Amino acid sequence: MKLSKIRRREALDGFICISPWLFGFIVLTLGPMLFSLYISFTEWDILTTPKFVGLANYKTIFFDDFRFAQAMKVTLIYALTSVPIGLVCSLALAVLLNQNVFGMRTFRSIFYIPAILPPVAMAMVWLAIFKPHGGILNAILGIFKVPEIGWLQDPAWALPSFILMSVWGVGGGMIIYLAGLQGVPTQLYEAAEIDGASPWQKFRNITLPMISSTIFFNLVMGIIGSFQVFTSSFVMTQGGPAYATLFYVLYLYQKAFMFLQMGYACALAWILFIVILIFTLIILMSSSAWVYYEAEVKK
Amino acid sequence: MKPNRKTKAIVYTLLFIGSIISLVPFFWMLTSSFKAPEFVFADPVQIIPKPWLFSNYSTAFEKLPFALYTWNTVKITALCILGQILSCSLVAFGFARLRFPFRNTLFVILLSTMMLPAQVTMIPQFKIFSSLGMYDTFCPLIIPSFLGSAYMIFLLRQYFMTIPMEMDEAARIDGATTFQTYWKILMPQIKPALATVAILAFMGTWNDFLGPLIYLSSPAKRTLALGLYAFQGQYSTDWNYLMAASTVTMIPLLIVFFAGQKYFIQGVVISGVKG
Numbered sequence: 201m202k203l204s205k206i207r208r209r210e211a212l213d214g215f216i217c218i219s220p221w222l223f224g225f226i227v228l229t230l231g232p233m234l235f236s237l238y239i240s241f242t243e244w245d246i247l248t249t250p251k252f253v254g255l256a257n258y259k260t261i262f263f264d265d266f267r268f269a270q271a272m273k274v275t276l277i278y279a280l281t282s283v284p285i286g287l288v289c290s291l292a293l294a295v296l297l298n299q300n301v302f303g304m305r306t307f308r309s310i311f312y313i314p315a316i317l318p319p320v321a322m323a324m325v326w327l328a329i330f331k332p333h334g335g336i337l338n339a340i341l342g343i344f345k346v347p348e349i350g351w352l353q354d355p356a357w358a359l360p361s362f363i364l365m366s367v368w369g370v371g372g373g374m375i376i377y378l379a380g381l382q383g384v385p386t387q388l389y390e391a392a393e394i395d396g397a398s399p400w401q402k403f404r405n406i407t408l409p410m411i412s413s414t415i416f417f418n419l420v421m422g423i424i425g426s427f428q429v430f431t432s433s434f435v436m437t438q439g440g441p442a443y444a445t446l447f448y449v450l451y452l453y454q455k456a457f458m459f460l461q462m463g464y465a466c467a468l469a470w471i472l473f474i475v476i477l478i479f480t481l482i483i484l485m486s487s488s489a490w491v492y493y494e495a496e497v498k499k
Numbered sequence: 500m501k502p503n504r505k506t507k508a509i510v511y512t513l514l515f516i517g518s519i520i521s522l523v524p525f526f527w528m529l530t531s532s533f534k535a536p537e538f539v540f541a542d543p544v545q546i547i548p549k550p551w552l553f554s555n556y557s558t559a560f561e562k563l564p565f566a567l568y569t570w571n572t573v574k575i576t577a578l579c580i581l582g583q584i585l586s587c588s589l590v591a592f593g594f595a596r597l598r599f600p601f602r603n604t605l606f607v608i609l610l611s612t613m614m615l616p617a618q619v620t621m622i623p624q625f626k627i628f629s630s631l632g633m634y635d636t637f638c639p640l641i642i643p644s645f646l647g648s649a650y651m652i653f654l655l656r657q658y659f660m661t662i663p664m665e666m667d668e669a670a671r672i673d674g675a676t677t678f679q680t681y682w683k684i685l686m687p688q689i690k691p692a693l694a695t696v697a698i699l700a701f702m703g704t705w706n707d708f709l710g711p712l713i714y715l716s717s718p719a720k721r722t723l724a725l726g727l728y729a730f731q732g733q734y735s736t737d738w739n740y741l742m743a744a745s746t747v748t749m750i751p752l753l754i755v756f757f758a759g760q761k762y763f764i765q766g767v768v769i770s771g772v773k774g
Contacts, residue, residue, distance in 0.1 A: 210597050213677040217593025220586040221609065224646025229612055232623030239622065246626060293517065299510045309760065310518045313525075316756060316763070318706045320724045321745040324731060325528045328738055334540025336527050368521070375764055428616055431708045435728060452618055457713060462622050469618040476616060 240467035245460040257467040268468070270443045271451040272475075274359060278447070279426040279479075282366040286422060287415070290373035295403070297374070298381045308378070315372035323435035326365050327352070352437055358444040362432065373418045380414035381407065412491045416483070423479050427472065448472060532556070532742040539738040552739065556747070559740040562733075565747060567719065568726035575637050575722065576704040582644035583651055583700040584693055590647045591655035592681045596667060606656075613649045617709075625713060639714045640707070644700065651696045658692035659685065694762040701755060723748045 215222070240257060242250035261268045293311055297304055314322070329337050330351035338348050351361045388406045397405070408415075430449040433439060439446035439454070452472070456465035531539050532555055533548040560566065593599075594606050628639040662685065670680045686693075711725040721729060730744050756763060 207598070210677070211599035214593050214597035214599030214602065217597060217677075217681070218590045218605065220645065221590040221647040221649075221652060222605070224643065225608070225612065227627070228624055228643060228646065229615065229620055232620035232627070233615070235623040235626075236619055246622075296510055296513055296517075299506070301507070301510055301514070307514050307518060308764075309757075310521050312764075313753070313756065314521060316702060316706075317752060318724055318727075318748050320706075320708050320727050321748045322524075324727065324741055324745045325524050328531070328539075328742070329524060329527065331540060334542055334544075336523065336544060339542070339544045368524070371521070379764075424614070424616075428618070434708075434712075435731070449618055453709075456622055466619075466622055469616070469621070473616055473619050477614070480614065 236466045236469060239463050240470050242463040244462040246462050247460075250463065253463070257464050258471075261464070261467055261471065267443065267446065267451060271446045271448045274444070274446055275427055275429070275448040277359060278362060278366075278429065279423055282363045283419065283422040283426055285363065285367055286370050286373060287418060289367055290370040290418070291377050291415070293370065293374045294377035294381055295407070297378055308375070312371040312375055315369050315375075319431040320435055323432045326361075326432075327436050330361055352445075353441060355442040355444040358437060358441060362429070362445060365432065366426075373422070376414055376418055377411065380411040384410040409492045413493060416487050416491045420480055420483055423483065424476055427476050427479075528742045528745055531739055532746050534739050536737060536739050539742075555739045555743045559730075559743040559747070562740065563726055563730050563744070564719075565723070565726060565744065568721050568723045569747075569751075571637075571720060572705060572722045572724075575640050576701055578637075578641045579644040579704040580697050580700045582641065582646075583648060583696055586645050586647040587651040587655050587696060588686060588689070588693065589681065591652045591659055592685060594652070595656045595659035596664075596681075596685070597677070609649050609652060613653075621713070628714065634714060635716045635720060636714075637720070640704070640710050644704075651699060655689065655692055655696065658689050662688050691762065691765070694759060695765050698755065698759050698762050702752070705752060 239250060241252060241254060243253050243256075244250035297307055297311075301307070329335055332338060332348055332350050332353060335351070337351070338346075341349070349357055351357050384407060388410070389402055392402050392406060428449050429447045430453065433445050433447045433450045434453070437445045439450055448468075449472070452465050452468045455461045455468060530546070530548050533551050533553065534545065534555075535548075535550065535552055538545045538548070594602065594609075624639070628634065628642075631638075633639050633642075666684055666688070667680050670684045675684065706724065707722075708724045708728070711722045712728075715721060715725060718729070727744055727748055731741060734740055
């Protein structure tokens, strides 16, 4: 393809414009990806030269590492519970806030703020809230005669505590649903009302299909995010008690920066990538069955 | 749709209960930060601090140099915001306004990098930055922001696409170069989107924990998030000071949130509804 002089100039300018990203992509993404894939087949403590060990890391991970199995289990349970619960709660909140109520902006802020605060500071606050003796959560439950719960110190309750905490941060998803809800044309509801539809029928047959692309977005982002929990578990439990909150990325961090097993950690990272990819593809492939795009070709 | 009185009552009740659940942790944090240590976990719960110890804040500041940590965080954050605005807008302009070979392929690659978990590239990046002698400096935290981020490039590109091409053509006829068009004609048009980018960059950098944790080692270089974590390690039983320190790290975020609420929400919404 031969370009005219002006088009050549434009192409050159184009490449100059995208050069910061292109450079960053090659040096900080593509290069590191290949390097990390190679490192995952080696034993490497970051100081000496990597020693090639073939599939040894992957073999150990899959057949001989109960911590990996535990980390995967914890993360999957967390993802498969916190994401659906969060989805229902944030959608319910958004529907409530979409009722033309007075003071909607204030409520919106109140629910949204937890989603933006520094994770480290929030982890501290939750650590105190979950304290078995004198923590405010047990104090409140005590009013309803609920016996004292060990929360983060009890292996059976530690992971549910994290799920509870994630529900508290549903405001982020709520904001997106709210925008989706406000984009639903009101004529549809008016027409349904004339036909005598009940509120539930309206929600089920108008609202849900109309915001299905927003649900899809939140679902994908939620799954990706829930697989990458790190700060809260690092600050609050370090994976304990009895590995009950050993989230995958926390385990990866420990392998890399505490035990300096970089090869092993890179193998863990690639497995994480593949798992996230599989989940995303499943959601993507199922989406043609339930996501409705109005008058536009699916991107 | 005008909700009737009964629905309204139900909606308000649910919203109030939700608000209380949402606010209790803050309320607890704020009141505890003024309490005497023995009352933080008192039974029954002390709702209003008695006595009010405003000195918790000054003591927390004496125990750890939070002013220094704040200054470190401000420096890193300011440079990251600058970097993201300059690089992302330029790259987005390229993708939105100029024609060049492989443009669509490259854009698809850019979008697909959003799916890549940071952990895959974390260790090699660490190796690169430390062999460049940048371990324990702010450079590894700042430099990537000058190379753009996929999400914000996407956001700005969408925004550029809404501006009519006639703007560029008129500028070109008047003799403007591509870069003059970008800087003088288009940049002023996308100010609201730039505000969104600035706020997202602010939030991401201010709240970042893993980056500083990996790259910074000397106490004098700590960011607020890292400093707060170190504080917990040293004074894990002094909950009143911990809560004072937590409150301090949150205040700048709250200020920015209330000042730029519109752009905050806009940024999230653009991605979720139109993406």
